[in-house]
Amino acid sequence: MIVGEQKPIEELWESIKGHQKVLVFGCNTCVAVCQQGGNKEAEILASLLRMKATQEGVEMEIQDSGIERQCEHEFFEKAEGRIQWADAVLSTACGIGVQFMAEKYAKPVYPGLNTTFLGAVEKLGHYVERCQACGQCILAATGGICPIARCAKRLLNGPCGGSTKGHCEINKDVPCAWQLIVDRLQQLNLMERYEDLAPIKNWSTDRAGGPRKLVREDVQL
Amino acid sequence: MTGQAHAAPREEAPPIEAPREIPPDWEPSILAFACHYCAFAAADLAGVMRLSYAPNVKIIRLPCTGKLDHSYVLRAFERGVDGLFVAG
Structure with a gap:
């Protein structure tokens, strides 16, 4: 699977702070396994960013949603309404999902994770690189x-x-x-x-x- | 993790938020999540015994504290709760 690591809140805030309606959008397959970018993590991140907005005194609406895979067209259908609502999307997919989504929608799509490597779950909470996709x-x-x-x-x-x-x-x-x-x-x-x-x-x-x-x-x- | 993927260290530490002055009559708003089978039953019993507790504590009953979710905790803080008490 693809392993990712969530970016620091300050960096994410810098990306989204100029927008009015932000959707934190999870990807519930690979990056959910390392508990960094799944729909659950998107929900938590949206909550943290709402608190950050309150602390900064910025008026903005932040919602969360997510799909199973942001790298395939078919999965986007059920989240179409939420995506259209947003001015900007903070995607917690890997770099593939972020780019795929950015190609699909004419709105800013920001990365929520640093995509780290292709890895395995050696034990819970322990992710190790095993392949570089050399072809x-x-x-x-x-x-x-x-x-x-x-x-x-x-x-x-x-x-x-x-x-x-x-x-x-x-x-x-x-x-x-x-x-x-x-x-x-x-x-x-x-x-x-x-x-x-x-x-x-x-x-x-x-x-x-x-x-x-x-x-x-x-x-x- | 290799530990290599962390963000680069900051050049200067972020400013530390100055603590706000606490008014003398201020009471924290506390939310308690209590398990139906133990802590909530105890709170119920306290009520039956006509014992009183501070009015700034609100109790939410959970079927089990295992039902507690990240989002409950975060939502409470988002809505201005100052502290959480999880009992089960």
Whole structure:
């Protein structure tokens, strides 16, 4: 899922303070899992901003609403009334949702979150990066552990000399991805794969190739 | 979290709000959320016993304090309540 982190109230206030009617709009799928931008969090944020407006002595109306996903047209229908009512929207979706909504409506759409990474829920309240969406998955060769997302140097043939006692030199709390890969290959009895040199990766499928697009003609209406 | 995504540290600390002077006759407005099965029953019993309590405390009965929601707390503060008492 996409992990996000709510921006500080002061920064959000700077975005919305010039508007009369503001809709705090939640996105109830990915960013709701890390309890940062779901419909519930939008409700809480709207309340905090109303109190901020009162403290600042600014007359403005702040409401909240939300949908399941701000990155698909279909979900917007039920919130259309609220969106039309607003002068400006503070979206607590990830950067995708904010942009998608801004393309749909001719009104300011401000981000409520800093979109952080693609991650997993390691345990409650603990979100960890696992994928960088490089567009060419190599997990089959690395025992299911991604050195692109988890090695600070994105090494395809590792580890480097900075790996110490299973940890990365950038931070002793970061496990060395290549140590994890070796441990995993040993566990799976597949250590012979470690001897295979990874070829040079085609980075054109990553962001280096510009914004990416996938078209499935077979599922289009 | 990696801790890297936090906002950049401020260059100067935000101004601290000066506390307002409290009038001598001021009483805080307190809202109590009480569980139906314990705290509210106790308040009820206090009423039966003709015990009095401060009139600036208002009680709202919840079926359980587990029913308490963020939005109830925030809505109370938005409407000018000074403090909340959750009992259950």
